[in-house]
Amino acid sequence: MALLQQILYKVKIISVAGAPVSEVSDLQTDSRKVKPGSCFIAVKGTLTDGHSFINAAITGGASVVVCEILPATLSDNIQYIVVGNSAVAAGIMAHNFYGELSGKIKLVGVTGTNGKTTIATLLFKLFSQLNYKCGLISTVQNQIAGKILPSTHTTPDAISLNKLIAEMYAEGCTYVFMEVSSHAIDQHRIAGLTFAGGIFSNITHDHLDYHKTFDEYIRVKKQFFDSLPSFAFAISNADDKRGAVMLQNTKAKKYLYSLKTMADFKGKIIENSLRGLVLVINDIEVHCRLIGTFNAYNLLAVYGAAVCLNENKQTVLQVLSGLTGAEGRFDYMVSRNEKIIGIVDYAHTPDALLNVLATIKNLKHGEEKVITVVGCGGNRDKAKRPVMAEVACQYSDQIIFTSDNPRNEDAAQIIKDMEAGVPIIARKKYISIVDRKEAIKTAVNLAGQQDIILVAGKGHEKYQEINGIKYDFDDKKILSEMFQLVGK
Ligand SMILES: CC(=O)N[C@H]1[C@@H](OP(=O)(O)OP(=O)(O)OC[C@H]2O[C@@H](n3ccc(=O)[nH]c3=O)[C@H](O)[C@@H]2O)O[C@H](CO)[C@@H](O)[C@@H]1O[C@H](C)C(=O)N[C@@H](C)C(=O)N[C@H](CCC(=O)O)C(=O)O
Numbered sequence: 001m002a003l004l005q006q007i008l009y010k011v012k013i014i015s016v017a018g019a020p021v022s023e024v025s026d027l028q029t030d031s032r033k034v035k036p037g038s039c040f041i042a043v044k045g046t047l048t049d050g051h052s053f054i055n056a057a058i059t060g061g062a063s064v065v066v067c068e069i070l071p072a073t074l075s076d077n078i079q080y081i082v083v084g085n086s087a088v089a090a091g092i093m094a095h096n097f098y099g100e101l102s103g104k105i106k107l108v109g110v111t112g113t114n115g116k117t118t119i120a121t122l123l124f125k126l127f128s129q130l131n132y133k134c135g136l137i138s139t140v141q142n143q144i145a146g147k148i149l150p151s152t153h154t155t156p157d158a159i160s161l162n163k164l165i166a167e168m169y170a171e172g173c174t175y176v177f178m179e180v181s182s183h184a185i186d187q188h189r190i191a192g193l194t195f196a197g198g199i200f201s202n203i204t205h206d207h208l209d210y211h212k213t214f215d216e217y218i219r220v221k222k223q224f225f226d227s228l229p230s231f232a233f234a235i236s237n238a239d240d241k242r243g244a245v246m247l248q249n250t251k252a253k254k255y256l257y258s259l260k261t262m263a264d265f266k267g268k269i270i271e272n273s274l275r276g277l278v279l280v281i282n283d284i285e286v287h288c289r290l291i292g293t294f295n296a297y298n299l300l301a302v303y304g305a306a307v308c309l310n311e312n313k314q315t316v317l318q319v320l321s322g323l324t325g326a327e328g329r330f331d332y333m334v335s336r337n338e339k340i341i342g343i344v345d346y347a348h349t350p351d352a353l354l355n356v357l358a359t360i361k362n363l364k365h366g367e368e369k370v371i372t373v374v375g376c377g378g379n380r381d382k383a384k385r386p387v388m389a390e391v392a393c394q395y396s397d398q399i400i401f402t403s404d405n406p407r408n409e410d411a412a413q414i415i416k417d418m419e420a421g422v423p424i425i426a427r428k429k430y431i432s433i434v435d436r437k438e439a440i441k442t443a444v445n446l447a448g449q450q451d452i453i454l455v456a457g458k459g460h461e462k463y464q465e466i467n468g469i470k471y472d473f474d475d476k477k478i479l480s481e482m483f484q485l486v487g488k
């Protein structure tokens with residue numbers, strides 16, 4: 001049980017009605033999870049409005065209701081608290097409920113279209129190797145010190161998020177590295193948290209189904225930096241067109257990283273091959289295992305954050321040089337007889353696909369073919385489909401369009417949306433195969449000695465979501481099984 005008054009600390013209350021209640025057993029934004037004594041917070045969502053479930057929550061046992069609009073009829077023995085924004089209230093209340101712990105650990109948030117998982121995971125690995133107990137909140141998995149927990153979102157809802165941070169604190173974690181998605185910022189999942197630092201990777205086309213315009217997407221991402229406290233650090237990518245804008249109104253201490261211009265954290269690529277990257281970072285040469293220019297940016301962001309967190313520069317670079325990236329990001333394998341190269345990557349935006357394919361192009365020695373297998377997710381930004389197809393065609397010798405997670409859409413129609421982006425000159429080099437396993441198999445059959453197969457879009461995912469059901473599916477496992485069979 002927790003005192004209601006304490007949980008409401010810092011919440012902007014407009015009015016209070018009904019019967020006074022002093023304690024609640026927990027907080028819930030979902031009426032279906034309410035228990036006797038719960039405080040139900042009615043949040044306006046994207047599909048429905050939590051206010052329609054106030055009665056269901058009361059029937060379920062809620063004793064307190066936090067809402068933006070008071071119901072027409074009030075139930076007996078229930079306290080109603082009217083707030084300006086229930087989602088913001090949920091964030092602040094969850095933070096209070098779990099002991100305001102974000103300020104007691106060092107919480108670092110990473111935002112941007114691409115690179116969040118990579119940067120957060122590298123920071124987690126780096127600080128763990130520097131002998132700190134750390135937490136990780138990411139798309140691939142959550143981790144509390146060594147314990148791995150499954151992840152359902154890039155950034156969990158406010159209640160799950162604060163609960164997770166509380167578990168991390170209880171386990172003795174002193175650092176938590178987390179991804180901050182644009183959905184999370186917009187839906188106030190991070191409201192109430194105190195960040196020690198924020199990192200911006202980049203912003204390119206994605207999620208326009210949700211944010212509607214690119215300007216709005218930028219505005220939402222910027223809000224994260226606008227809300228950082230003055231004692232925090234804010235690190236941004238000087239080479240991204242919007243890198244400066246992100247820090248324009250932040251109170252935090254500002255730092256920039258760059259491969260192209262003068263910056264606090266300045267990098268230069270000396271070598272970029274399948275063996276990894278050789279970089280000079282602020283005059284120190286470092287050999288890294290990560291591949292591709294985009295990873296040079298991720299490494300610079302990680303280095304910058306570690307320096308801002310007062311770690312020794314030499315030690316940081318020493319540890320960084322041994323680190324591998326996150327699962328399903330440029331995961332590299334070679335077929336039996338060492339003939340075909342396979343790369344599984346989570347590129348599911350035009351920019352990510354472009355970066356990965358440009359990296360592969362740079363790494364080629366000669367006339368090897370690049371065969372790309374790619375699809376787009378259903379119930380997500382439709383505008384990126386033709387653009388991803390165009391990018392795939394531009395940088396590949398052969399392309400197989402296939403399904404990703406169709407969710408509630410028709411996989412064949414998603415592929416048609418992609419095909420609309422195929423340039424006329426590329427019409428002869430693509431085929432479409434809805435069944436993703438068949439598509440991967442076909443790519444392996446098409447590949448000759450030394451050719452490179454890129455399987456893009458699903459990275460670490462272990463399922464394919466079709467009409468609400470998650471079927472077992474693992475690009476890496478399928479590709480490696482087929483690679484075992486390749487005898488040519
Ligand atoms: C579009 C979106 O972001 N939706 C998220 C949002 O749900 P919503 O706004 O649609 O909620 P809703 O269904 O309209 O319901 C409104 C309210 O009524 C409540 N309700 C609903 C039904 C009921 O019977 N009783 C009840 O109380 C709900 O609990 C909710 O509080 O809030 C929920 C709780 O936080 C999230 O689980 C849900 O994520 C959905 C499943 C999702 O797929 N989200 C993706 C797009 C997402 O968030 N992705 C980002 C990463 C993106 C990236 O950068 O790559 C992420 O952070 O994971």
Ligand SMILES: Nc1ncnc2c1ncn2[C@@H]1O[C@H](COP(=O)(O)OP(=O)(O)OP(=O)(O)O)[C@@H](O)[C@H]1O
Nearest residue numbers: 113114115116117118139294329345346347352355
């Ligand atoms: N700094 C970067 N710039 C551009 N592309 C990148 C960068 N880092 C990674 N990528 C590409 O984007 C893909 C996704 O990377 P990552 O998972 O780190 O990003 P993310 O921001 O966490 O994505 P999500 O929003 O889906 O969680 C990678 O598989 C790679 O193709």
Ligand SMILES: N[C@H](CCC[C@H](N)C(=O)O)C(=O)O
Nearest residue numbers: 348376377380404405457458
């Ligand atoms: N976090 C991203 C993941 C997309 C991954 C891709 N495989 C897809 O299903 O579209 C999203 O929810 O939009």
Ligand SMILES: [Mg+2]
Nearest residue numbers: 116117139154
């Ligand atoms: Mg991620």
